[in-house]
Amino acid sequence: xxxxxxxxxxxxxxxxxxxxxxxxxxxxxxxxxxxxxxxxxxxxxxxxxxxxxxxxxxxxxxxxxxxxxxxxxxxxxxxxxxxxxxxxxxxxxxxxxxxxxxxxxxxxxxxxxxxxxxxxxxxxxxxxxxxxxxxxxxxxxxxxxxxxxxxxxxxxxxxxxxxxxxxxxxxxxxxxxxxxxxxxxxxxxxxxxxxxxxxxxxxxxxxxxxxxxxxxxxxxxxxxxxxxxxxxxxxxxxxxxxxxxxxxxxxxxxxxxxxxxxxxxxxxxxxxxxxxxxxxxxxxxxxxxxxxxxxxxxxxxxxxxxxxxxxxxxxxxxxxxxxxxxxxxxxxxxxxxxxxxxxxxxxxxxxxxxxxxxxxxxxxxxxxxxxxxxxxxxxxxxxxxxxxxxxxxxxxxxxxxxxxxxxxxxxxxxx
Numbered sequence: 001x002x003x004x005x006x007x008x009x010x011x012x013x014x015x016x017x018x019x020x021x022x023x024x025x026x027x028x029x030x031x032x033x034x035x036x037x038x039x040x041x042x043x044x045x046x047x048x049x050x051x052x053x054x055x056x057x058x059x060x061x062x063x064x065x066x067x068x069x070x071x072x073x074x075x076x077x078x079x080x081x082x083x084x085x086x087x088x089x090x091x092x093x094x095x096x097x098x099x100x101x102x103x104x105x106x107x108x109x110x111x112x113x114x115x116x117x118x119x120x121x122x123x124x125x126x127x128x129x130x131x132x133x134x135x136x137x138x139x140x141x142x143x144x145x146x147x148x149x150x151x152x153x154x155x156x157x158x159x160x161x162x163x164x165x166x167x168x169x170x171x172x173x174x175x176x177x178x179x180x181x182x183x184x185x186x187x188x189x190x191x192x193x194x195x196x197x198x199x200x201x202x203x204x205x206x207x208x209x210x211x212x213x214x215x216x217x218x219x220x221x222x223x224x225x226x227x228x229x230x231x232x233x234x235x236x237x238x239x240x241x242x243x244x245x246x247x248x249x250x251x252x253x254x255x256x257x258x259x260x261x262x263x264x265x266x267x268x269x270x271x272x273x274x275x276x277x278x279x280x281x282x283x284x285x286x287x288x289x290x291x292x293x294x295x296x297x298x299x300x301x302x303x304x305x306x307x308x309x310x311x312x313x314x315x316x317x318x319x320x321x322x323x324x325x326x327x328x329x330x331x332x333x334x335x336x337x338x339x340x341x342x343x344x345x346x347x348x349x350x351x352x353x354x355x356x357x358x359x360x361x362x363x364x365x366x367x368x369x370x371x372x373x374x375x376x377x378x379x380x381x382x383x384x385x386x387x388x389x390x391x392x393x394x395x396x397x398x399x400x401x402x403x404x405x406x407x408x409x410x411x412x413x414x415x
Contacts, residue, residue: 144182
């Protein structure tokens with residue numbers, strides 16, 4: 001009689017994965033057992049795990065508060081996904097999410113980021129320590145700020161990032177903090193008060209506080225500001241579907257957002273690679289890079305969709321304004337016609353490293369920190385002295401500025 005093949009679940013149990021109720025755990029046939037650690041990993045009742053890219057490292061726990069579905073995720077050490085749905089996302093060491101999570105493609109939660117129960121994320125990047133309360137929808141944004149678990153950026157419960165417009169586009173990513181300063185883990189935290197919202201695309205500086213119950217609709221790039229809504233009278237005015245009025249702001253905010261993602265890609269490729277070790281293996285680094293590239297492609301695609309709508313918007317505006325010529329109309333046609341060139345520039349910059357001298361200096365200082373502290377990413381970065389951190393920020397900000405300037409040269413009326 002032919003021996004019966006051993007199932008993936010049986011192989012994992014043999015490796016040491018703990019399953020208190022193995023019969024309730026479903027493992028896809030495409031799971032690679034070599035990509036799942038047997039050291040301290042626990043799958044509680046109701047777990048469903050699929051995808052040949054799925055990576056689960058030591059000490060990870062899935063499903064403590066409720067059933068968990070994981071599909072092609074990269075799960076780092078000591079991560080706790082307590083309940084919900086998780087797809088094509090990355091969770092670095094110490095991340096925790098509560099029950100009812102709905103975390104979809106393109107999400108990256110860096111070390112010790114936390115989300116409480118019933119949080120929805122997609123194409124979202126949270127830097128270390130960022131904390132989300134409960135009942136939150138926070139798709140299509142990047143948030144940084146804070147220096148430790150005690151001094152972290154936070155989003156209050158029942159918050160929403162408005163990422164879909166009445167004109168049916170998603171050129172709405174919001175940059176809360178930034179990449180060049182945020183990666184240094186030395187900036188003041190940002191606080192978005194509960195039962196409030198942020199209308200994308202928006203940019204907020206470090207140290208910003210938005211009062212509970214407030215909807216923020218405008219950029220605030222000055223540091224340390226307190227934003228609150230006053231008692232305003234309502235309004236009721238005509239709405240023309242498909243008519244865009246703030247094309248310049250939407251475009252520039254999208255370009256700056258994409259440029260920040262590209263700067264973060266250089267950080268992952270050139271800096272994070274130095275920290276590859278048992279707790280941060282090559283497989284996790286590659287997953288991190290792949291998911292970030294997915295974010296970049298998504299943002300470029302969404303901006304392109306916005307640009308393709310501009311000729312129709314220009315015609316509508318001419319009908320409404322009844323003017324033969326108007327700078328806003330000219331700007332819409334210019335952006336539409338120049339989009340292929342802009343798209344090519346954005347894609348080309350994904351492979352550029354920025355100023356080589358500043359990059360080399362940054363890498364040397366980080367390597368010295370690794371010699372002192374081993375490959376403890378958070379400790380090494382936080383112990384950079386202010387001058388060295390500033391040099392690293394200038395390297396990454398140079399990439400952001402170079403990309404932004406290159407695009408604005410293509411569309412000079414936007415400068």
